[in-house]
Amino acid sequence: DVKVTQSSRYLVKRTGEKVFLECVQDMDHENMFWYRQDPGLGLRLIYFSYDVKMKEKGDIPEGYSVSREKKERFSLILESASTNQTSMYLCASSSLRQAGQPQHFGDGTRLSIL
Amino acid sequence: SQQGEEDPQALSIQEGENATMNCSYKTSINNLQWYRQNSGRGLVHLILIRSNEREKHSGRLRVTLDTSKKSSSLLITASRAADTASYFCATAFVLLNAGKSTFGDGTTLTVKP
Numbered sequence: 001d002v003k004v005t006q007s008s009r010y011l012v013k014r015t016g017e018k019v020f021l022e023c024v025q026d027m028d029h030e031n032m033f034w035y036r037q038d039p040g041l042g043l044r045l046i047y048f049s050y051d052v053k054m055k056e057k058g059d060i061p062e063g064y065s066v067s068r069e070k071k072e073r074f075s076l077i078l079e080s081a082s083t084n085q086t087s088m089y090l091c092a093s094s095s096l097r098q099a100g101q102p103q104h105f106g107d108g109t110r111l112s113i114l
Numbered sequence: 115s116q117q118g119e120e121d122p123q124a125l126s127i128q129e130g131e132n133a134t135m136n137c138s139y140k141t142s143i144n145n146l147q148w149y150r151q152n153s154g155r156g157l158v159h160l161i162l163i164r165s166n167e168r169e170k171h172s173g174r175l176r177v178t179l180d181t182s183k184k185s186s187s188l189l190i191t192a193s194r195a196a197d198t199a200s201y202f203c204a205t206a207f208v209l210l211n212a213g214k215s216t217f218g219d220g221t222t223l224t225v226k227p
Contacts, residue, residue: 004156033214035217040219041219042202042217042218042219042220043157043202043217045214045216048214058214090156090157092156092157102147102159102162103157103159103204103215104159105156105157105158106156107154107155107156108154108155108156110154
């Protein structure tokens with residue numbers, strides 16, 4: 001069965017820390033995505049990647065970076081965490097073979113920055 | 115601004131009733147997808163409808179698409195308490211490397227037993 005795994009369900013960090021959120025998919029998907037979800041704002045795309053070492057900015061990339069060294073793993077990095085980055089972070093993947101294909105989501109990481 | 119906007123924002127019904135949620139979007143699309151999200155979990159894909167399709171069924175789900183009005187609806191028939199969740203539409207416009215979809219803000223459905 002299709003699986004997207006996010007390393008932590010809950011995470012608490014301090015302002016100024018460098019934070020790593022990890023996501024692994026086992027479907028050999030080309031596309032991977034990072035979203036944040038806030039009440040009343042829906043899902044907003046932070047970054048996505050359509051191939052190893054390739055990345056493109058989404059709608060809200062400021063304060064974030066990403067890394068994709070292997071096809072199955074897509075990491076989101078908060079360079080210097082701030083309280084306004086407290087949110088639910090969702091990772092997803094999809095197949096490039098047919099563009100516009102459904103995305104498969106992990107269960108999310110609820111990140112709190114104190 | 116978001117491509118897809120769901121309406122209503124919240125819907126509360128009794129078990130056994132039908133639930134209808136609507137989605138409007140702004141630009142041309144190749145397909146539209148509906149997802150479900152249980153509280154505190156990730157999104158789960160429900161159904162995809164292509165721009166050349168008008169209606170699609172999957173179990174108790176019925177999706178319609180009207181590209182002239184740039185709108186879609188999701189109907190859940192004979193609702194159950196387990197259908198309580200948030201429902202999102204997502205639109206995809208296929209460009210060179212775009213596997214992206216743009217999500218709306220969602221409709222929160224509560225089904226009372």
